[in-house]
Amino acid sequence: MSGYAPPVQRLVTELSKLPGIGTRTAQRLAFHILRASEEDAFGLADAVREVKERIGLCEVCYNLTDASRCLICQDTRRDHGLICVVEEPGDVIPMERTHEYSGVYHVLGGALSPIDGIDPEDLKIAELYARVQSQTQPVREIVLATNPTTTGEATALHIAHELRARAPELTVTRLASGLPVGSDLEYADEVTLGKAFAGRRAL
Ligand SMILES: [Zn+2]
Numbered sequence: 465m466s467g468y469a470p471p472v473q474r475l476v477t478e479l480s481k482l483p484g485i486g487t488r489t490a491q492r493l494a495f496h497i498l499r500a501s502e503e504d505a506f507g508l509a510d511a512v513r514e515v516k517e518r519i520g521l522c523e524v525c526y527n528l529t530d531a532s533r534c535l536i537c538q539d540t541r542r543d544h545g546l547i548c549v550v551e552e553p554g555d556v557i558p559m560e561r562t563h564e565y566s567g568v569y570h571v572l573g574g575a576l577s578p579i580d581g582i583d584p585e586d587l588k589i590a591e592l593y594a595r596v597q598s599q600t601q602p603v604r605e606i607v608l609a610t611n612p613t614t615t616g617e618a619t620a621l622h623i624a625h626e627l628r629a630r631a632p633e634l635t636v637t638r639l640a641s642g643l644p645v646g647s648d649l650e651y652a653d654e655v656t657l658g659k660a661f662a663g664r665r666a667l
Contacts, residue, residue, distance in 0.1 A: 545604040562658035575615035624667040637664040
């Protein structure tokens with residue numbers, strides 16, 4: 465028993481579900497919220513509710529959006545024949561920061577990991593093949609920008625293999641090395657990521 469009033473205990477329990485937040489940190493955050501002004505505390509609660517109510521996935525690329533299509537997919541100045549495949553919505557932002565990329569994206573929603581039970585059907589992989597094979601928006605090149613981790617590499621190889629069978633004329637490339645092995649795209653600085661993008665190689 466923690467000895468906290470049930471509402472406080474509930475807040476601590478919910479906060480400790482966040483990644484990287486242990487019980488002690490959750491308690492500290494809960495006390496911070498209790499001390500905060502009503503404006504700040506309700507602002508946090510409303511922001512959480514609003515993202516869950518208003519944010520969904522883009523019907524084309526599966527990036528986060530508050531409309532049926534995200535701003536990148538809506539942008540006619542971008543090259544819709546070039547698709548950069550990433551694991552998570554958070555990977556689009558560092559890619560955009562490089563200013564090296566003018567194509568569009570495809571967000572898989574994770575990486576293949578048979579040990580964790582994540583198979584191709586659990587990711588937006590079939591949706592990628594459908595995009596490539598659709599006649600409305602001809603695709604020239606797919607850049608596989610999954611993370612340089614074991615699961616990210618396995619995902620890139622799987623998709624490259626399938627794309628070769630389905631669309632032999634399509635160019636399939638992978639980001640060049642230079643990215644720290646075993647790390648997430650999200651943490652790469654824009655110079656490193658920009659170089660990796662410029663030096664992408666065929667798969
Ligand atoms: Zn989109």
